[in-house]
Every structure is written in structure tokens, then in C-alpha cells.
Amino acid sequence: MDLFLQLVLSGLATGCIYACLALAVVTIHTTSGQVNFAQGEMAMFSAYIAWSLIDLGLPYWLAFILTLAVSFLGAAMIQIFLLRPMAQASILSHVIVFLGLFTIFNSTAGWIWSFTIKPFPSPFPEGSVMGLIGFHELGVLGVVLVLLAAVYAFLNFTPVGLAMRAAAENPTSARLVGIRVGRMLALGWGLAAVMGAAAGMMIAPVVYLEPNMMAGILLYGFAAAVVGGIDSPAGAVAGGILVGVIENLAGAYLPFIGNELKLSTALLVIVIVLLVKPSGLFGRTAVNRV
Amino acid sequence: MSHLCIDKVVVRFGGIVALDGVSFEVPEGEIVGLIGPNGAGKTTLFNCLSRLYQVHGGDITYNGRSILSLPPHRMTEIGIGRTFQNLALFHNMTVRDNILAGGHPASRGGFIGNALRLPGSRREERRLHEKADRLMEELDLTAVANEGVGELPFGTRKRLEIARALMSDPKLLLLDEPAGGLNHDEVDELAERIHGLRDERALTVLLVEHHMGLVMRVSDRVVVLSFGRKLAEGTPDEIRQHPEVIEAYLGKAG
Amino acid sequence: MTHLLEVNDLHAYYGPTHVLSGIHFSLNKGGITTILGANGAGKTTTLRALCGMVTTKGQISLDGRRIDGSACEEIVRMGVAHVPEGRGTFAALTTEENLKLGAVTRRDKHGVTQDLEHMYSLFPRLKERRKQQAGTLSGGEQQMLAVARALMLRPNLLLLDEPSFGLAPLIVAELFEILGRINREDGVSMLLVEQNAELALDLASHAYLLETGKVVLSGSAEEIQEHDQVRRTYLGY
Numbered sequence: 001m002d003l004f005l006q007l008v009l010s011g012l013a014t015g016c017i018y019a020c021l022a023l024a025v026v027t028i029h030t031t032s033g034q035v036n037f038a039q040g041e042m043a044m045f046s047a048y049i050a051w052s053l054i055d056l057g058l059p060y061w062l063a064f065i066l067t068l069a070v071s072f073l074g075a076a077m078i079q080i081f082l083l084r085p086m087a088q089a090s091i092l093s094h095v096i097v098f099l100g101l102f103t104i105f106n107s108t109a110g111w112i113w114s115f116t117i118k119p120f121p122s123p124f125p126e127g128s129v130m131g132l133i134g135f136h137e138l139g140v141l142g143v144v145l146v147l148l149a150a151v152y153a154f155l156n157f158t159p160v161g162l163a164m165r166a167a168a169e170n171p172t173s174a175r176l177v178g179i180r181v182g183r184m185l186a187l188g189w190g191l192a193a194v195m196g197a198a199a200g201m202m203i204a205p206v207v208y209l210e211p212n213m214m215a216g217i218l219l220y221g222f223a224a225a226v227v228g229g230i231d232s233p234a235g236a237v238a239g240g241i242l243v244g245v246i247e248n249l250a251g252a253y254l255p256f257i258g259n260e261l262k263l264s265t266a267l268l269v270i271v272i273v274l275l276v277k278p279s280g281l282f283g284r285t286a287v288n289r290v
Numbered sequence: 291m292s293h294l295c296i297d298k299v300v301v302r303f304g305g306i307v308a309l310d311g312v313s314f315e316v317p318e319g320e321i322v323g324l325i326g327p328n329g330a331g332k333t334t335l336f337n338c339l340s341r342l343y344q345v346h347g348g349d350i351t352y353n354g355r356s357i358l359s360l361p362p363h364r365m366t367e368i369g370i371g372r373t374f375q376n377l378a379l380f381h382n383m384t385v386r387d388n389i390l391a392g393g394h395p396a397s398r399g400g401f402i403g404n405a406l407r408l409p410g411s412r413r414e415e416r417r418l419h420e421k422a423d424r425l426m427e428e429l430d431l432t433a434v435a436n437e438g439v440g441e442l443p444f445g446t447r448k449r450l451e452i453a454r455a456l457m458s459d460p461k462l463l464l465l466d467e468p469a470g471g472l473n474h475d476e477v478d479e480l481a482e483r484i485h486g487l488r489d490e491r492a493l494t495v496l497l498v499e500h501h502m503g504l505v506m507r508v509s510d511r512v513v514v515l516s517f518g519r520k521l522a523e524g525t526p527d528e529i530r531q532h533p534e535v536i537e538a539y540l541g542k543a544g
Numbered sequence: 545m546t547h548l549l550e551v552n553d554l555h556a557y558y559g560p561t562h563v564l565s566g567i568h569f570s571l572n573k574g575g576i577t578t579i580l581g582a583n584g585a586g587k588t589t590t591l592r593a594l595c596g597m598v599t600t601k602g603q604i605s606l607d608g609r610r611i612d613g614s615a616c617e618e619i620v621r622m623g624v625a626h627v628p629e630g631r632g633t634f635a636a637l638t639t640e641e642n643l644k645l646g647a648v649t650r651r652d653k654h655g656v657t658q659d660l661e662h663m664y665s666l667f668p669r670l671k672e673r674r675k676q677q678a679g680t681l682s683g684g685e686q687q688m689l690a691v692a693r694a695l696m697l698r699p700n701l702l703l704l705d706e707p708s709f710g711l712a713p714l715i716v717a718e719l720f721e722i723l724g725r726i727n728r729e730d731g732v733s734m735l736l737v738e739q740n741a742e743l744a745l746d747l748a749s750h751a752y753l754l755e756t757g758k759v760v761l762s763g764s765a766e767e768i769q770e771h772d773q774v775r776r777t778y779l780g781y
Binding site for chain 3: 159162163165166169170172173174175176177178179180181
Binding site: 303325326327328329333334375437441442443444445446467469470471472473474475476477478500501502503538539540541 | 558559561580581582583584588629669680681682683684685687688706708709710711712713714715716717739741776777778779780
């Protein structure tokens with residue numbers, strides 16, 4: 001029973017990280033209809049920025065906040081200077097640009113910080129609570145939940161959040177009430193990068209810092225987004241947690257899966273959910289009276 | 291044969307009763323107008339007839355047979371066609387392709403025949419194209435046949451919806467606010483068109499419309515809904531003078 | 545009388561299609577002008593051109609400032625509200641959120657709250673539906689919502705594209721009374737495209753008749769009402 005509880009709790013912690021990435025993917029998808037394949041690499045880059053700031057002697061939490069801010073600005077710039085000019089381009093052109101971003105972030109990180117693995121500090125003490133859950137994992141849960149709550153409150157209780165949801169749903173009507181839709185897209189990219197950066201900094205102590213650290217994590221993030229419903233923020237969070245827990249339990253209780261096949265379980269979860277509920281667990285089929 | 295019978299139909303959304311035991315009939319060859327205040331349940335009833343909404347009580351029969359067990363796509367096959375209030379066209383397709391899409395359910399080619407382009411399915415395709423051409427002629431759409439739907443004037447798109455509905459050779463046509471945005475002359479034209487369709491194609495028509503000029507001119511009978519119930523039913527003249535209808539719907543302007 | 549809106553040699557295009565071919569017109573400050581015309585004459589396009597939703601050539605001045613070529617959202621921020629064809633409600637958002645979005649560019653929180661209550665008193669039906677997703681409202685209710693949302697901007701100029709669409713006759717009469725009141729009391733100028741020419745000419749002080757992208761007739765509402773062709777085609781007597 002203890003083992004089970006342990007597995008569920010640590011699954012929750014990694015699940016929260018997947019949830020962050022999934023929410024980043026969902027944010028960009030709902031505002032622009034695009035899937036940002038480079039989300040994981042951007043998160044990795046953010047983690048390196050945090051590492052550099054800490055290396056310069058900044059306290060962890062100051063570096064953490066600064067990294068979130070820099071990530072926000074950087075991603076908003078990418079949207080404004082790279083994606084806005086090609087707004088009319090085809091879906092395929094966008095896919096190519098996202099793959100390009102993926103490669104650029106990956107190799108630039110390797111060029112600046114080298115491809116050798118670096119340890120990344122955790123702000124939380126070592127040890128665990130009654131042997132059930134490590135302090136780091138507990139801390140991750142806390143940080144992510146605070147972040148998610150902040151995003152939720154921003155989207156649902158502030159005028160700018162409302163404007164952003166409106167711009168995502170119906171850009172033409174949004175312009176007709178005076179919303180600067182372009183800025184909302186940039187804001188969406190910034191928010192997504194903030195969530196990605198948090199995920200990167202929270203997972204880095206576990207997987208260590210290196211340019212390819214996010215590859216697998218992003219796949220889990222995608223899995224979470226699809227499982228939850230690609231247009232549902234709540235679904236992304238639930239999907240992330242679900243994938244994290246299932247992955248952990250399957251790895252431990254189904255011996256043939258082990259560590260090697262863990263990633264495949266994520267894909268299996270996607271397939272099963274989509275077979276049963278094609279729009280995802282929380283996905284909505286558009287409501288509109290005809 | 292075409293005889294629609296709506297029998298004590300009840301529809302609920304959550305706690306709201308959208309239709310509360312509505313009954314009336316649409317006999318063959320008649321044009322029946324359905325009017326009532328906003329939110330009275332007119333479109334809801336249409337959506338029941340095209341099986342988009344579940345009915346929670348009562349029955350809807352067409353030619354004596356309940357339609358409530360049939361899936362939505364079977365509605366065109368049994369002869370019920372419709373248009374939508376705020377349009378439901380394929381925006382990125384041309385006028386011709388939109389009409390052709392309406393002929394799909396009636397096409398006899400079959401999937402395999404189409405995929406292999408067998409002679410039979412090619413003949414079928416030609417037949418559908420000719421039919422679409424005739425309908426475009428009939429509804430004054432020939433000039434815009436190859437234009438995208440997106441930027442066409444509203445009235446033209448409304449005509450296009452009628453053409454598309456006619457592609458499946460319905461016996462009963464449900465029209466949801468066909469007069470939207472038309473001026474007086476154009477409404478006159480539409481009234482003649484609806485009468486023409488009834489006479490030439492032996493159509494039965496159920497019409498939701500707020501344009502009283504059109505409703506009173508084309509309808510043989512008018513049914514009035516209010517708050518999910520039938521408020522009145524009668525000839526256009528009877529309805530025009532019905533005190534409760536005047537109070538709930540027409541106002542003194544009517 | 546000064547002009548709020550002045551339009552000179554305005555052309556509009558949808559891709560290769562030339563929809564407006566050089567129209568001229570003006571709108572008095574505090575006035576209501578209606579545009580009559582057949583299906584496809586360019587009425588909707590004119591309204592869209594005024595708020596930057598289509599490609600145009602020519603001059604549009606609002607209160608002496610050129611707005612042609614400006615982005616739609618910037619024109620709206622200058623106080624031009626548009627009730628578009630097809631309503632443009634945010635279907636997944638609630639009625640109240642839709643209304644708040646109408647005022648999303650305003651900074652006077654207190655005024656917005658007041659106006660929200662004011663809209664609910666003008667359209668009690670919307671109050672009953674305030675927490676409901678707008679997509680589940682009936683067609684007519686969505687139309688009321690579109691008008692109310694536009695008013696939430698406290699516009700100087702209100703562009704109305706078939707405001708009576710989908711509304712019961714009783715509600716149409718009420719709506720036009722409300723529009724008249726808002727015009728008189730708040731001085732909101734209006735440009736109106738409306739299928740019911742009789743109502744439109746009653747409400748408006750000026751009218752233009754559009755034919756295949758050109759203004760063929762203009763004058764005071766009374767003059768236009770007396771015009772033979774208008775009477776036959778648009779009024780039916």
C-alpha cells in the first residue's frame with residue numbers, strides 16, 4: 001500500500017510538470033490553432049537561463065522569477081517578429097518554422113552551455129515526508145499548483161483574460177469590440193513560455209540539465225493535452241496528472257513495461273482515450289444553436 | 291405522400307422546458323407558418339425534426355411512422371430537407387460544390403463504385419451535376435456558380451441553402467427564416483418562389499419566419515408558439531386578429 | 545450641422561470582386577442615416593469598409609480624422625461599434641461575458657457596471673440568461689445580445705447591420721424605440737442597414753439608396769419615402 005501511495009504521489013508531481021507543458025501547448029493552440037513543437041526546447045532554454053543566473057550568484061527564487069520574466073518576453077518577441085509576419089502562411093509553413101525553432105534552441109543551447117550534462121539545483125531540501133513523497137516533489141506540486149491557479153484566475157477573473165479568451169474563440173468579433181488580437185497572441189505565447197519555463201526548472205533537478213532533456217517530457221505533455229482535449233485548459237491539467245500517475249504505476253506494476261516502455265504507455269493512453277472519447281476527456285464539441 | 295404529425299412533444303434543456311406538449315399537423319401540400327416570440331421554441335422544434343435534439347416526451351411521425359428512432363442523416367432519405375436560420379454552408383467551397391454536397395445522400399453510386407470511378411458512378415455524377423445546374427438556374431445562382439460562398443450577400447446565401455436542400459428531392463421542406471435581410475421586393479419574389487416550389491415540386495412546407503408579410507402571404511395555416519406551448523393555430527386572417535397573439539407577439543405594429 | 549462621418553470615393557474589394565465602386569456619403573453628428581438597397585448592392589460591405597474589415601480605397605473621415613486603412617480594432621477604439629451580420633456572438637462565453645467584452649476597451653469600471661445593468665433593464669431576456677453560454681441562446685436572443693454588446697462600448701457611431709434579424713415583431717418595435725431613445729438621449733449617431741425599410745425610414749433622418757455598389761439616390765428620410773421607386777421596391781405601396 002505504501003508503495004502504491006508513493007507511486008501515486010510521485011506520479012502526481014511529474015504529472016503536474018506534464019500538465020504545465022500541456023497547458024502551454026493548449027494555450028498556443030486555442031489562441032492561434034497552432035501546435036508549438038518547440039515548446040519543450042524553449043522550456044529547456046529557460047532552464048539554462050536560470051542555471052546561468054544561479055551560477056552568477058543570484059538566489060534561487062530571484063533567478064526563478066527573472067527566468068519566468070525573460071521567457072515571457074522572449075516568447076512574445078518570437079510571436080511578434082517571427083510568427084506575426086507569416087500569419088497568412090499555410091499550416092505546413094508553420095510546422096516547418098516550429099521545427100526550425102526546435103533545432104535552433106537545441107543547438108544554440110549546446111553551443112552556449114555545451115552538451116555535457118549539468119546538475120540543476122532544487123530549491124527544496126533533501127529527504128522526504130514519512131518516506132512517501134520527497135520534499136522536491138512536494139515543492140513541485142506546490143509551485144505548479146500556485147502557477148496553475150494564477151493562470152486560471154488571470155483567464156477567468158481579469159478583463160485581459162476575458163479578452164484573451166474572446167480573441168481565441170472568435171478573432172473577427174474580438175476586433176469588433178476593440179481587442180488588439182495581435183497582442184493577445186503574443187500574450188498567449190508569453191504565458192505558454194512561463195508555464196514551460198516553470199516545468200523546465202522543476203524537472204531539471206530530476207533529469208539533469210542538457211539540451212535534449214525535454215524531448216520525452218514534451219511527448220508526455222502532448223499526450224496530456226490530447227487526452228484532456230486540446231482546447232481545454234482544465235483538461236490539459238487533468239490529462240497531465242493522469243498521464244503522470246498512469247506512467248508511474250504501469251512502470252512499477254507491469255514488469256514487462258519497465259523503464260524502456262514507459263513512453264509507450266503514454267501513447268497507449270492517448271489511443272484508448274481517443275477511441276472512447278474523440279474530443280478528449282474534457283474536450284467540448286462546439287455548442288451552437290443552429 | 292407527406293404528412294407530418296407533431297404530437298405532444300416535450301423537450302427540456304436542464305431545468306428549462308423548451309417545448310411543453312406541442313401538437314400540430316402539417317398535411318400534404320400545405321404551407322404552414324410557425325411564428326412566436328424569441329425563445330418560444332421554434333428553432334428547437336426544427337432541430338427535433340432534423341433529429342439534432344432529443345425529444346423527452348410525445349412523438350413526431352412522418353407518414354404515420356415515428357422518426358424518433360432514426361439518426362439525423364436518415365432525415366433527408368425519408369424526404370425531410372431544411373435550411374438554417376443563420377446559415378450552415380461550407381464556407382470554403384464554391385456555390386456549385388455546396389449544392390452538390392446536398393445531393394450526396396441521394397446519390398446511388400456507392401463508396402466502392404465512386405472510389406474506382408466505375409461507369410455507373412460517373413453517370414451518377416453527371417446526373418448530379420445536371421441537377422445542380424438546373425437548381426442554380428431555378429434559384430438564380432448560375433452567375434455565382436463558381437464563386438466561394440464566404441463573401442456572397444446574405445440573401446444569395448439564403449437562396450443557396452434552399453437549392454442545397456432541394457438537391458435531395460425532399461417532400462417536406464423546413465425553412466428557417468428565409469426572408470432574413472431581404473427588402474420588400476425580394477420578399478415578394480421569395481413568396482412567389484415558395485408557392486412555385488410547392489406547386490411544381492408538390493412540396494409541403496413548414497416555415498419559421500418573423501417577416502409577417504411573408505408568413506401571412508404564403509401560409510395556408512399559421513401555428514403560434516409561446517413559451518414552449520401552442521398559443522394559437524388558424525388561417526393567417528384569424529391569427530392576425532387573435533388578441534393573445536397580438537399581445538404576445540405582433541404588437542400593434544402587426 | 546457638422547459631419548461625424550465623411551466618405552469620399554470609397555471602393556471596396558473582396559479578392560478580385562469590386563463591391564463598392566466609388567461611393568460618397570456623409571453622416572451628421574447625432575443623426576441617423578439608413579442605407580437601402582437590394583441584396584448584393586453593397587450595404588453590408590459599406591458597414592464593413594467603415595470599420596476596416598475589408599480592403600478599401602478612398603477616404604473615410606471620422607470627426608475630421610482619416611480612418612481608412614486603420615485596423616478594425618483601432619477604429620472601434622475611436623468609438624465605432626458594429627452589430628455585424630450573423631451577430632458575431634462569442635458562443636462559448638456567457639451572456640454577461642459577451643456584454644463585458646463590449647466594454648473591454650473602456651477604463652471607467654463604474655460606468656461599465658452601470659451600463660451592464662442598463663442593458664439588462666433594456667433587454668430583460670438577457671438578464672435571465674446572463675450565466676448561460678451565448679451559443680445556447682435562441683437566434684433572436686443572440687441578436688439582442690449583439691445590439692446590447694455594441695451599446696456597451698458607449699459608441700459615438702453605431703453601425704447596425706440588420707438589427708431586426710430573427711426578432712419577433714413586438715421586439716423589433718421595442719428595439720427601434722430603444723435605438724431612437726439612445727440617439728436622442730446619448731447623442732449616438734447611427735448608420736442603419738435594415739430590411740424593414742418603413743421602420744428604418746421612420747427612425748432615420750437621412751437615407752441613401754445603393755445599387756450595385758453606387759449611391760443612386762440620397763436625401764432626407766421624408767424625401768426618400770416619397771420617391772416612387774423606393775415606395776414600390778422597399779415599402780410596397
